[in-house]
Amino acid sequence: MNGLLIGLSCFTAHMVVTLVWLRIRRGPWLVARHAASALGTHIVGVIVLASAGESFAYWPVAAVSGFGAVCWLFAFSAVYKSVSLRILSELAHTPGHTLPFTSLTKDYVRPEFEARVKILVKMACAAEVAEGYVATDAGNATARRIGKIQRACGITSSGLYDDCERSEFLVEEHTPVAHGSPELSSRVP
């Protein structure tokens, strides 16, 4: 029981550190801050309590602080990057909570695509040239590595949910707004 409580203390410290660190503008990528904080608070927590003479089993500490950190990162990732939640947020801020599909595409989805273009340029994976955008050497190298991982995992899709699941589920097509696969209900948007 001691280990579970120590794990909870490590996770609480991780929450406090991330909530402060995420508000600082300069520094590493936000997800990297999560990882560094989770690892740092876990290691420091275990060392400090062990040095103070506490006796405990390590694995309950690892389980609680690890589970907390993954859930915390999951919640953060959902609101930080999810296009679906971004659309929902736009709907929530619109009078009547309604938007025409064409407006959603033009005003929110396309800008989201353009925002990711900027991220890839900032990461030096893509570069802007006179004719548009090209993948840089670093971008191509990263793409090759990701391609290898995808092949190892047997993934050959475009990145669209429907494309991935099309082989197993029928998807409504040619409707104003197509519905995704039944399996999507198990996913966080």
Next chain:
Amino acid sequence: MNVDFIPSVAIACALAACALLPVLLLALSHGALKVAAPGRRFIIAAVFAWGAWLAVLPVTSPDVVDLVTSVLLLATATLAGFTLWTLVAWGFTVSMLLALSRANEPLSVDEWALEYTRGKPIDAFARDRLGVLFKLGLAETHGDAVVMTPIRGRAMASCAGMLRNLFGLRT
């Protein structure tokens, strides 16, 4: 230091089940055992990993702490694995980079979007992401309009807004 790093039998079995998850995922990704849909493949791999742990659970006769620890370890592995799996299979920025690299020539934003969706208009991407909201009952269509559902949609939007504020993310 009085820290016991050696796991009990019950916890060791949970750790083995955690290690089994990526092995099962790879096994279900190729050959005769291949499950075509990546989402379903992950679910099946996770079910087998949890099932394997449950099958040996009575033999390990864990106490409450070991049981809680084991469940949390497996839940952590499942959630972390799911996050990585979705990133590889459906990651937006990752897929965009792959599309640009695959094109091997300069692309305008529109051409890039077409390459990303493999020839479909950007509407297809919008529909794809909206499909998640529809399936979760967070939004619905009224003719050609998309409407947030009053209970579930509003609750999720509020929850997302609170989380954004909590994490200090600008809306």
